[in-house]
Amino acid sequence: MAIAGTNITLNATEGEDKITVTEKVTTPYFSNGSTELLAANIVSESLSDTNEKYFFGIAHSSTPTTTEFHVAYGNSEGNGGDDNSNAIKSPTQAIYKQFSNLLLPATEVTGGFFISRNNSLASAPSNAAIASGKDQDIFVVVAERARMKDRLNKKNWTIILSGSNTHGDDGNFIHLTDDSANDTPVSTPAGDRFNIVSGSDGTITEAATSTTYGFYYPDQGIMVFSGAELSASLPGSGSTFNNVVTFDNDAHKGFVTTANQDNNYKTALRFINCLKGTGAKLKFRDEEDQISTQYFCRAKAGHFNFSNNPTFVSGSQNELRHSSMKGNPTTFITSVQLYNSSGDMVAVGNLSTPLKKNFSTEATIKVKLTY
Numbered sequence: 001m002a003i004a005g006t007n008i009t010l011n012a013t014e015g016e017d018k019i020t021v022t023e024k025v026t027t028p029y030f031s032n033g034s035t036e037l038l039a040a041n042i043v044s045e046s047l048s049d050t051n052e053k054y055f056f057g058i059a060h061s062s063t064p065t066t067t068e069f070h071v072a073y074g075n076s077e078g079n080g081g082d083d084n085s086n087a088i089k090s091p092t093q094a095i096y097k098q099f100s101n102l103l104l105p106a107t108e109v110t111g112g113f114f115i116s117r118n119n120s121l122a123s124a125p126s127n128a129a130i131a132s133g134k135d136q137d138i139f140v141v142v143a144e145r146a147r148m149k150d151r152l153n154k155k156n157w158t159i160i161l162s163g164s165n166t167h168g169d170d171g172n173f174i175h176l177t178d179d180s181a182n183d184t185p186v187s188t189p190a191g192d193r194f195n196i197v198s199g200s201d202g203t204i205t206e207a208a209t210s211t212t213y214g215f216y217y218p219d220q221g222i223m224v225f226s227g228a229e230l231s232a233s234l235p236g237s238g239s240t241f242n243n244v245v246t247f248d249n250d251a252h253k254g255f256v257t258t259a260n261q262d263n264n265y266k267t268a269l270r271f272i273n274c275l276k277g278t279g280a281k282l283k284f285r286d287e288e289d290q291i292s293t294q295y296f297c298r299a300k301a302g303h304f305n306f307s308n309n310p311t312f313v314s315g316s317q318n319e320l321r322h323s324s325m326k327g328n329p330t331t332f333i334t335s336v337q338l339y340n341s342s343g344d345m346v347a348v349g350n351l352s353t354p355l356k357k358n359f360s361t362e363a364t365i366k367v368k369l370t371y
Contacts, residue, residue: 007339008303010295019294026153029143029284031066039162039280044247044272053081053091055142056268058275058282068147069282072140073227073267074099076112079136079259080267090261099140099224103190103217113138115226118195118212120186127211129228137227137257139271143284148221153285154180154194155202159223162277163234163253173279174233175200178216179208191219201283218287225271231255234274245269248276292370297336299363305329330358336365 010017028035043064045057055072059065073080074097078090100109112134117124141159143152159176178194181202185192196214198206214225236254245252245266253273258265274280306312306329332354338347349367357363 008297008299010297017296017298019296021292021294023290023292024287025290026156026285026287027149029147029152029286030060030068031063031147032060035283035285037068037282039276039278042272042275042282044269052266053264054095056266056272058272067144069144070142071268071271072099072142073257073271074138074140075257075267076134076136078261080257080265081261082263083261085262091264092267095140096138099138099222103188103193103215103220103222103224105189112136113215113224113226115212115214115224116228118208120193120195121209121212123209125208125210125212129226129232135226135228137231137255139225139227139230139255139268141223141225141271143221145221147286149286149288151191151218151287152221153287154178154216154218156283156285157202158200158281158283159275160200160280161230161234161271161274162280163255163274164236164250165234165254171278172234174198174213174230175205176213177202177204178218179204180216183208188217190217190222193217196223196225227255227257230271231257236270245273248273253277290370292368295338295367295369297338297365297367299333299357299365301359301362304333304357305331305359307331328358328360330356333357333363333365336367338367 012018014020030037037060041061043059043061045059045064045067055070057067058069058071059067072095073092074095075092076096078093081090081092083090100112115135116128116130117132155178157177161174163172165172175198176196177199179197180194182204183195185194194216195208195212196216197204197208198211211229213229214223216223234254235256237251240251241256242258242260244263247269252270255270257267275282334351334354336349337345340346347367347369355363
């Protein structure tokens with residue numbers, strides 16, 4: 001029912017007739033609507049030979065052309081890539097420098113990543129795989145921007161890697177998550193940074209002070225892993241580290257890497273292969289900031305008690321059709337329309353149940369806009 005009456009001007013001052021609220025909303029990350037990508041469903045997305053020098057894609061077997069994550073391998077010295085007899089920079093060195101420039105403070109770019117030693121802690125981790133200095137080897141996992149929305153959800157993620165030890169025995173696992181539940185983040189040019197530690201879904205089984213496996217940048221959707229720490233837990237077969245890595249090859253399920261610079265060794269596939277072992281998986285949720293503006297539309301006692309609906313009145317004198325309304329007409333509010341300062345209608349809110357209104361009642365209707 002259309003209700004005649006003076007338009008009510010809202011006080012748009014925050015905290016008066018308007019309240020703005022930002023809510024964090026999380027949803028399953030993967031393209032099929034799931035929170036998990038299991039080992040049996042992981043495939044390596046087909047890429048051109050040029051791209052394979054730098055990264056590989058991870059996809060679901062049911063949608064092999066839809067990338068879920070990218071995986072890259074970087075080496076500060078250029079190992080594992082082809083430098084054309086020192087004529088060019090190795091692609092692995094380019095990857096290392098790219099992520100150093102993106103994620104590290106300007107004063108730390110030249111020094112590189114200190115993950116195993118973790119110089120953000122008061123003292124180096126007790127079980128650090130590197131006795132001193134930087135991590136030369138890094139594995140980088142990058143989320144798809146459109147899929148992660150504003151950021152990857154912290155705490156609610158797990159990576160389980162499955163590989164072999166030095167004897168080639170399978171069935172060895174690393175369970176990884178971040179330490180945001182227990183520790184404050186480190187501020188970086190790329191946003192908050194947390195440590196990647198042993199655990200699942202934000203529950204820590206071994207703190208960063210013991211072993212730091214990597215750095216987690218939720219705002220960027222990037223995880224940088226220490227190759228040394230991964231290798232210390234899942235080295236793989238020692239006889240295959242100088243081979244070009246092939247996808248889903250049991251002999252290449254481990255993180256010992258080559259020092260050669262004469263070929264594209266496709267070392268990033270080692271990380272993906274360790275996601276292919278029985279029991280391995282990726283589990284993630286995305287996160288989005290939803291901004292809601294709530295308008296409180298107040299109908300006071302003298303407002304909106306008449307309707308311009310033709311059935312509201314009768315006769316040439318436009319008297320109230322129902323004699324019971326004389327002296328106290330009654331309407332039923334069914335919707336609220338919001339207009340901008342130019343008089344253009346910008347939103348309509350429909351009530352689930354008509355709201356009775358007359359001179360003896362007042363009404364406050366909250367209209368919530370989410371965007």
